[in-house]
Amino acid sequence: MATTVHEFHFENVLGTSLDMKVRAGSEADAERAQAAALAEFDRENKILSAWTPDSEFSRWAKTRGTAERVSPELFEVLALFDEWREKTGGALDASAEAAVAVWKKAAAEGRKPTDAELEQAVAEMMRRTNEGQCCGIVFGPERNGLETEEIANADALVMAPVNPNFASLNLARACCWSATNG
Numbered sequence: 001m002a003t004t005v006h007e008f009h010f011e012n013v014l015g016t017s018l019d020m021k022v023r024a025g026s027e028a029d030a031e032r033a034q035a036a037a038l039a040e041f042d043r044e045n046k047i048l049s050a051w052t053p054d055s056e057f058s059r060w061a062k063t064r065g066t067a068e069r070v071s072p073e074l075f076e077v078l079a080l081f082d083e084w085r086e087k088t089g090g091a092l093d094a095s096a097e098a099a100v101a102v103w104k105k106a107a108a109e110g111r112k113p114t115d116a117e118l119e120q121a122v123a124e125m126m127r128r129t130n131e132g133q134c135c136g137i138v139f140g141p142e143r144n145g146l147e148t149e150e151i152a153n154a155d156a157l158v159m160a161p162v163n164p165n166f167a168s169l170n171l172a173r174a175c176c177w178s179a180t181n182g
Helices: 027-048 056-061 072-087 094-108 115-130 148-152 171-181
Strands: 004-013 016-024
Touching: 004 027, 016 027, 027 056, 027 072, 056 072, 094 115
Parallel strands: none
Antiparallel strands: 004 016
16 A cells, blocks of 8 residues: 655644645645544643643652652653663753742733842742752743843853754753763
8 A cells, every 4th residue: 555644734733833744645644644643742732741730740749859740751751861860961950940930920911020029939949959859951942042031041051053044942852962072
């Protein structure tokens, strides 16, 4: 049976756009395949999203200091997080959560964080760093990156080499590049 490539485009899948190509023998088979892929993305998002308040991860994160049973998928990701913190010499570290929380709160309110909120988050990360914990790497939105004032607050800047005709990396690729080139 001859197969052809069927292309699909979606907006706001895991917070970004998605172009999917499916090689299938018919349009109906391609539709079933893309529906199955989207269903899997949705299933994993319900487990792993830090941006969805009712995801398993978000619920778990609210239980600090309490032993909680988690799904095998979340357990695997948490274990990998620890592994990658070690592999990256602390470049990937949960102490950056203070900054993430400030940005999430501001985004939910449709605004940018205030200078005072950012200063408080930085103070919290510095406290954690002084206690032997590490801080994190800040990435801007995929559409336009970090703003000048945000860059001015950084202790250090890292620029990934990109094609000048398309000077952008999606967030997942930027994270992978940072973890392997830090």
